[in-house]
Amino acid sequence: MTQDAIVAARSISRSFFSNRVLNDVSITLRAGTIHALLGENGAGKSTLIGILSGALAPDAGDIDIDGVRHAAVRPAIARAAGIAVVQQELSLTSQLSIAENVGMGALPRRLGLIDYSALMRRAHEVCALVGLEQDLARPVGDLPLGQQQLVEIAKALFRKPRVLILDEPTSSLSAHEAANLMAVLRRLRDAGTAVLYISHRLNEVLALCEWVTVLKDGVVTADRSLGGVDAQGLVRLMVGREPGDLFPRWTPSAEPAPIIAVEGLSAGMVRDVAMTIRRGEVLGVGGLVGQGQEDLLLGLYGAIPAVAGRAEFNGVVGLPRSVPQANARGLAYVPADRKREGLHLIHSIAWNLMIPSFGRAPSLAMRRTASERERAIALADRLGIKGDLTREVQALSGGNQQKVALAKWLPSDPPVLLLNDPTRGVDVDTKREIYALLRRFAAEGRAVVLLSSDTPELVNLCDRVAVMRAGRLVRVLERTELSEEAIVSAAMESAVPGAAA
Amino acid sequence: MTTSTSLLYWRIQNVRNRGLWWLFAVVAAFIALYVYLFPGLLSTGGISKFSQNWFPLALVSMAQAVLMLAGGISLSIGATVSLGGVIAATLLAGPLGVAGGSAVVLLVGAATGLASGWIVVRLGLPAIVVTLAASFIIAGWALLIMPRPGGAVPAWFSDLLAGNTPVALGLLVLVVLLWKLYLATPLGLSLYAAGENPVGAYRSGAPVDLSRIAAYGLSGLLCAAAGLFVAAQTGAGDPVIGNAFTLNSIAAAVLGGVGFLGGRGTMRGALAGSLLLSIMISVMFFLGLPPVAQYVAQGLIIVVAVALPEIAAMRRPRT
Numbered sequence: 001m002t003q004d005a006i007v008a009a010r011s012i013s014r015s016f017f018s019n020r021v022l023n024d025v026s027i028t029l030r031a032g033t034i035h036a037l038l039g040e041n042g043a044g045k046s047t048l049i050g051i052l053s054g055a056l057a058p059d060a061g062d063i064d065i066d067g068v069r070h071a072a073v074r075p076a077i078a079r080a081a082g083i084a085v086v087q088q089e090l091s092l093t094s095q096l097s098i099a100e101n102v103g104m105g106a107l108p109r110r111l112g113l114i115d116y117s118a119l120m121r122r123a124h125e126v127c128a129l130v131g132l133e134q135d136l137a138r139p140v141g142d143l144p145l146g147q148q149q150l151v152e153i154a155k156a157l158f159r160k161p162r163v164l165i166l167d168e169p170t171s172s173l174s175a176h177e178a179a180n181l182m183a184v185l186r187r188l189r190d191a192g193t194a195v196l197y198i199s200h201r202l203n204e205v206l207a208l209c210e211w212v213t214v215l216k217d218g219v220v221t222a223d224r225s226l227g228g229v230d231a232q233g234l235v236r237l238m239v240g241r242e243p244g245d246l247f248p249r250w251t252p253s254a255e256p257a258p259i260i261a262v263e264g265l266s267a268g269m270v271r272d273v274a275m276t277i278r279r280g281e282v283l284g285v286g287g288l289v290g291q292g293q294e295d296l297l298l299g300l301y302g303a304i305p306a307v308a309g310r311a312e313f314n315g316v317v318g319l320p321r322s323v324p325q326a327n328a329r330g331l332a333y334v335p336a337d338r339k340r341e342g343l344h345l346i347h348s349i350a351w352n353l354m355i356p357s358f359g360r361a362p363s364l365a366m367r368r369t370a371s372e373r374e375r376a377i378a379l380a381d382r383l384g385i386k387g388d389l390t391r392e393v394q395a396l397s398g399g400n401q402q403k404v405a406l407a408k409w410l411p412s413d414p415p416v417l418l419l420n421d422p423t424r425g426v427d428v429d430t431k432r433e434i435y436a437l438l439r440r441f442a443a444e445g446r447a448v449v450l451l452s453s454d455t456p457e458l459v460n461l462c463d464r465v466a467v468m469r470a471g472r473l474v475r476v477l478e479r480t481e482l483s484e485e486a487i488v489s490a491a492m493e494s495a496v497p498g499a500a501a
Numbered sequence: 502m503t504t505s506t507s508l509l510y511w512r513i514q515n516v517r518n519r520g521l522w523w524l525f526a527v528v529a530a531f532i533a534l535y536v537y538l539f540p541g542l543l544s545t546g547g548i549s550k551f552s553q554n555w556f557p558l559a560l561v562s563m564a565q566a567v568l569m570l571a572g573g574i575s576l577s578i579g580a581t582v583s584l585g586g587v588i589a590a591t592l593l594a595g596p597l598g599v600a601g602g603s604a605v606v607l608l609v610g611a612a613t614g615l616a617s618g619w620i621v622v623r624l625g626l627p628a629i630v631v632t633l634a635a636s637f638i639i640a641g642w643a644l645l646i647m648p649r650p651g652g653a654v655p656a657w658f659s660d661l662l663a664g665n666t667p668v669a670l671g672l673l674v675l676v677v678l679l680w681k682l683y684l685a686t687p688l689g690l691s692l693y694a695a696g697e698n699p700v701g702a703y704r705s706g707a708p709v710d711l712s713r714i715a716a717y718g719l720s721g722l723l724c725a726a727a728g729l730f731v732a733a734q735t736g737a738g739d740p741v742i743g744n745a746f747t748l749n750s751i752a753a754a755v756l757g758g759v760g761f762l763g764g765r766g767t768m769r770g771a772l773a774g775s776l777l778l779s780i781m782i783s784v785m786f787f788l789g790l791p792p793v794a795q796y797v798a799q800g801l802i803i804v805v806a807v808a809l810p811e812i813a814a815m816r817r818p819r820t
Contacts, residue, residue, distance in 0.1 A: 055704065079706055091701025093694040093764055097513045104694050105706030107687040114685050120509040137512035155705070 004031040005064075006163050006194050007052060007083065012061035014047055021047045022058070023218045029163055029194040034185060036205045036226065037198045038234065039215035043427075045198055048215070049165055052196075053085045054078035082162035086153050086169050094141025098132070099123040101140050102155045126154040131180040144290050145172045153181065157188075164188065165196040170204060171424065171453075174288040175488065182208055200426075201454075202231045212237070246432055247460035248439045252479075256280055259416060259447050260300065262319070264309025267299025268292065269471040277447045279415065282438055284462035285451040287491045292471035293451045294336070297418045300449075301333045302326040314415060329416075332409035336420040336451075343393050343405055350376040350389040353408045375411060383407045384433055399430030406437070416447045423454060435461055455484045467491050510685075517767050520810065521758060524773050527806075531780045538787040545667065552670035553663050553734060555779040557582070557727040558749060559673055559772055562757070563680065564723035565750035566771035571716040572696040572763025573621060573628035577613070577636035578724050578750050582743030584643040585610055585728020590652025590738025599658050606729045607722055613639055614721020618714040636747070643740040652738040663734040676723075680768055683719075688712050697764025752799075753778050756806050777802075 007029040014022045022044045029035055029052075039045050050056035052063070057072035065073065065081045073083075092101050099119050100107075108118040123136055132150040134143065140151055149172050156164060166185075170178040185195055185208060199205055205212070206226065214222040214237045222237045229237075260277040269292035277283055285293045299306035302320035311319045313329045320326035326333075343352055353376045376389050383403045393404055402422055409417070419438075423431045438461060441448050452458050458465045459482050467475045467490040475490040518525075541547045561578050568575050585606050592602030617635045621628045662668055683689040691712040694702035703709045727746070732738050757774030759766030781802065785795045 053704075075704075075706070085704070087701075087704065089701070091698060091704050093697045093702070095517075095697065095764055095766075096690070096693050097509075097516065099509060100513070100690060104691070104702065107690065109687060112686055113682070114687060114690060116510040135512075137509060137516050139516060 005029070006031055006066060006081075008064040009048075009052060010061055010063070012048070012051060012058045012063070014051060014056065014058050016047075021218050022051075025061075025215070025218070025220050027052075027213050027220070027223070029196055030211075031162070031192045031194050032189055033211055034189050034195040034197055034209045036209035036212040037196055037215070038205065038212060038237070043215040044218040045215055046167070049085060049087075049167060049196075049198070052078070052163075053083055053165060079159070082160065083165065084156040084159045084161035084163070085165040086156045086167060088167045088171065090148055090152050091155070092140045092148060092151060095139055097137045098127065098134060098140055098143075098151055099136040101151055102126060102136075102158045104155070106159050122158060123154070126157040127151075129157060129184055130154045131177060131184075146174055146177055146289050149173060150177060150181075153184075157184075161193060163194045163196070165198075167198045168200065169197075170199060170201065172289055174290070175491075176288070178204070202234050205234065206231060246428065246435070247457075248436045250439070250460070250463075250479075251443070252463070260311075260313050262300070262308050262311045265296075265299060265306060265311070265319075266308070267306030268295030268304050270295045270299055270306075270468075271471040273473045275466060275473060275476070277416065277449060278463075279445050279447050280442055281463035282442050282448040282450055282461055284458040284465035285449060285468065286453075286455065286458045286465050286487050287468040287474075289453055291468040291491075293468050294420060295471075296468065297333060297420055297449065297451055300326075301331055301418055303333070327412070327414075330414050331416045331418060332412065332414035333418040334405050334409065334420060334422060336422075336424060343401060346392055346394060348390045349380065349385065349393055349396070349404055352393050352404050353379050353389075355408060379407045379410060382410070383437065397427070397430075399426040402426055402434065403430065406434070414446070416449070417441060418449045418451075420451045421453055422450070423452070423457060455487050458482075458487055459484055518769070521767065521770050521773065523809070524757065524770065524777070524806075528773050528777050528780070531777060531784060535780055535784050535787070538784065546665050548670065549665050549667045551779075551783070552667055552673065554783070555776060556669040556673055557731050557734075558746070558753065558775045558779055560676065560723045560727040560730070561746045561750040562753035562771045562775035563676070563768060564720040564727070566754045566757070566759045566766065566768055567692070567716045567723075568628070568720050569754055569759045569761060570696050570764060570766060571692050571713045572699070573632075573713070573716070574751070574761070575617070575632040575717075575720055576629060576747055577617065577632045577639055578720075579743035579745065579747035580636040580639035580643065581610055581613055581721055581724035582728040582731065582746050583740050584613070584639050584646075584743075585725035586732040586742055587643045587647040587652065587728075587738035587740050588725075589729045589732035590654055591646060593658065593732070594653045594655055599655060603729055606725050610725020610728070611718045611722040614724075615714060615718040617721070618717025621717065622710050622713045640740075647738050647740050650737055650739040650742075652732075654733050654736050656736075659733045659736050661733075662730060669730070676726075677768075677772070684768075688715060692716055693764045695764075697762075749778065750775075752803055756803060758810070 005028045010026045012022055012025045013020065025048060027048070037045055037048070047056060051058050052073065054073040054075040054077060063070050063073055065077070070077065093104065102123040103119045108115040108122065120136060127136065130150045130153050132147060132154060134147065140148055143151065149169065153169060169181060173181065189195055197205065197209055209226055212222065212224060212226050213220060256278045258276045259279045263274040265273040273296060285296060287293055295304060298304045302322050302325055306319050308319050311317065313320060316329055320329055320331065350373065354372050380389055383406065385400055385403050385407065393401055396404065406422065423434055426434065438448050438450065450462060462482070463479050465477045465482060465487055466473055467477065467487060469491060477486055477490065536542050542551060561582060564578055565575060588606045588609060589602060592605055593599050595602065597605065613635065617631050620626055621631045688708055688711065691702060691707040691709065694707050695709040695712045699709050728743060731742055753775035754771045756777055757766065757770030757772065759771050781799060782795065785798060790798065
């Protein structure tokens with residue numbers, strides 16, 4: 001390979017329980033290059049990162065680091081070679097300060113004790129670099145999720161990496177923070193760092209990366225320069241065929257009758273919101289990350305304390321006071337954090353699909369397993385959940401987990417669906433299925449409220465989009481005025497840079 | 502910049518008092534009440550006697566808190582205190598002398614802790630099960646050494662630790678300073694990361710397993726030290742004297758805001774909790790409450806103390 005290759009993995013294979021996840025995969029990370037690693041969920045990206053960073057050993061193949069051949073990289077070797085990984089799951093300790101978290105595992109020491117002044121100096125440098133303007137003595141647990149992710153990135157930079165691997169680093173960053181991160185990565189590239197960048201946001205990849213490796217089902221389907229490739233082309237590389245339209249054709253619904261109307265709604269961050277939700281529409285809720293969108297959904301759902309000047313839900317006056325009350329009025333909520341809030345990971349798919357039904361069954365009646373099984377099969381069929389329904393949910397890919405989280409509400413036939421970022425971390429194929437499903441729900445006369453951090457999704461899928469900023473509903477865009485520019489400008493309007501988070 | 506640099510450590514320390522002010526206030530109120538009921542507390546003798554009553558509970562509360570911070574818990578605290586006590590009463594008056602005997606006591610304590618810790622961490626077994634088993638083994642060992650109370654501790658040693666001088670208070674200050682020093686090492690600080698987010702800490706390169714095993718060793722060491730002190734205080738060894746310490750240590754740590762899930766809480770909180778527990782018992786005694794009512798009151802105070810922060814958090818608007 002070329003001289004500037006820092007890490008070169010050749011013919012890597014790895015199986016889990018006879019399931020081959022990587023098959024003869026080669027990838028070369030070069031100094032001064034931002035390299036994209038793309039692939040649908042389950043394509044083997046996480047496994048490949050694990051092998052490059054020493055968390056996993058390959059079954060076959062070898063890895064050259066700075067020209068030295070290793071059959072497997074141990075974590076200590078990876079660290080010594082300057083390979084740092086920003087994982088999707090945070091590695092932070094909420095009670096420790098920002099500075100201590102940034103240094104954890106590589107704390108500067110003097111006479112065996114932590115050298116707090118050196119720690120402060122160096123942590124300050126990297127935090128300033130990623131645009132985190134916070135008192136470094138603050139416990140990380142106090143920060144909103146987006147800023148915790150910045151701490152995670154600062155922590156990787158603290159080790160002065162020569163190879164920086166980032167797994168979906170922007171998933172909870174605001175547009176401003178993400179743009180800042182892009183600038184930092186470009187600066188690192190210019191200083192000679194090799195960056196491996198994993199993201200489901202194709203626009204970011206196109207704007208940032210020079211080289212792309214595409215994984216599909218554990219095999220490299222493309223390893224090429226990104227010059228002259230557009231988003232459509234990237235999707236083609238990932239799915240290995242013509243993507244068709246990602247979004248279903250939009251047809252206006254016949255029955256735009258209001259089903260929920262609130263005025264003066266305040267809940268959590270939400271202040272004084274007036275809005276109407278109609279049957280037969282997909283109402284998008286957008287804005288920068290953390291402007292109160294989630295609290296709006298939770299407030300409507302009775303899951304957090306809320307007050308409203310006037311409220312009418314499906315013909316009933318007043319806000320629902322609890323989740324069962326909201327369910328009784330026909331509301332269903334699908335949380336963003338499906339692993340913690342939406343699903344019971346260690347239980348079977350069928351069991352998960354049946355949970356909301358348990359709430360409506362007479363408490364002491366025996367469960368009828370035969371009819372449960374039939375209903376579970378019918379639901380799985382309707383949402384295209386493949387495979388054995390007795391498997392644990394945690395064995396499924398992210399996209400299929402999301403489908404289970406959605407499907408479990410359908411038996412109660414809820415007229416209002418509140419969805420919190422249902423396509424986050426979901427592969428393109430599943431996204432398309434979910435989009436088609438949402439439009440179908442709307443066509444059936446349901447109201448779908450779609451909170452999303454993905455602007456193209458809002459533009460292409462929704463009938464109207466409510467844009468929130470600092471807890472207030474600043475704009476409701478009608479279908480005719482919907483565009484990415486319109487949403488972003490409404491979200492950013494008069495927002496002070498830096499205060500956006 | 503330079504001033505904020507050198508002050509980072511102290512600002513972090515200050516932030517960690519957050520959420521504990523109410524506890525400090527309650528402790529201060531109880532101290533004031535105690536002084537009002539028993540003005541003799543403010544003499545050298547009063548302070549000496551009070552700190553001698555508090556000292557062993559303070560040590561075992563630290564022993565429990567260090568494990569809870571590491572994401573574990575110990576049910577063998579009381580048994581280790583008893584074992585430390587009987588070994589002290591056997592050896593201190595013997596040929597090893599006070600220094601040699603004390604060293605053996607502390608080594609045995611640390612070794613029992615390290616053994617439990619090794620099993621919990623390396624074999625991945627639940628701490629509650631391993632330390633429950635350990636408590637039976639250690640309690641049995643103590644009974645084998647000394648089937649009934651007996652043995653002896655040199656009188657000068659008892660007078661030094663449990664006489665009319667506040668030596669115990671000085672020792673406690675020393676232990677706390679040593680703990681601060683430990684927490685200022687990378688190994689010590691890793692305890693928080695290993696307790697709250699072991700996977701993340703491992704990926705960061707923090708010594709997760711080592712810091713957790715070390716926590717068990719420290720815990721055993723502190724328990725044995727408490728046993729040594731109790732033996733000096735009573736002048737003899739008693740194979741079951743430590744039993745009450747197991748649950749009291751959990752109560753003190755919980756009062757002090759140390760969480761069960763690991764990585765949450767502070768040692769200063771656990772110490773304040775043990776102080777509150779200790780004063781509470783004295784104050785209720787002075788108020789003439791019958792012993793049964795003392796237990797009920799103690800339980801109520803623990804529930805209220807644990808519930809208060811939760812209630813406060815519920816009333817605070819979400820951000």
